[in-house]
Amino acid sequence: MPVLHCDSQSAIQLAKNPVFHAKTKHVDVKCHFIREVLEDKRLQIAKIHTTENPADLLTKGLPSKRFAHCRALMGIG
Numbered sequence: 001m002p003v004l005h006c007d008s009q010s011a012i013q014l015a016k017n018p019v020f021h022a023k024t025k026h027v028d029v030k031c032h033f034i035r036e037v038l039e040d041k042r043l044q045i046a047k048i049h050t051t052e053n054p055a056d057l058l059t060k061g062l063p064s065k066r067f068a069h070c071r072a073l074m075g076i077g
Contacts, residue, residue, distance in 0.1 A: 001041065004034075005048035012045055 006012050015034045037043045056062060057070035 001044050003044045003046050005046055005053065007048050007050045007053045009047065012047060015045055 006015075015038060034043075034045075038045060050056070051069075052073065054070050054073035057067065057074065062070065
């Protein structure tokens with residue numbers, strides 16, 4: 001089963017808990033898709049520490065040391 005790594009504990013809880021909360025009324029349809037995939041056991045979601053998240057390379061401006069670390073995590077550095 002594929003594993004989706006996430007560095008946000010809040011996002012993990014939103015994906016696993018289908019209960020509606022007033023603060024989550026803005027949640028996009030994509031989140032509902034993730035919930036469905038998790039319920040069907042087609043995907044697992046797991047916590048990854050922010051410092052070990054290679055996706056930061058694609059989503060943030062990073063200092064050169066952090067950039068090099070993320071590149072190494074992706075196997076391109």
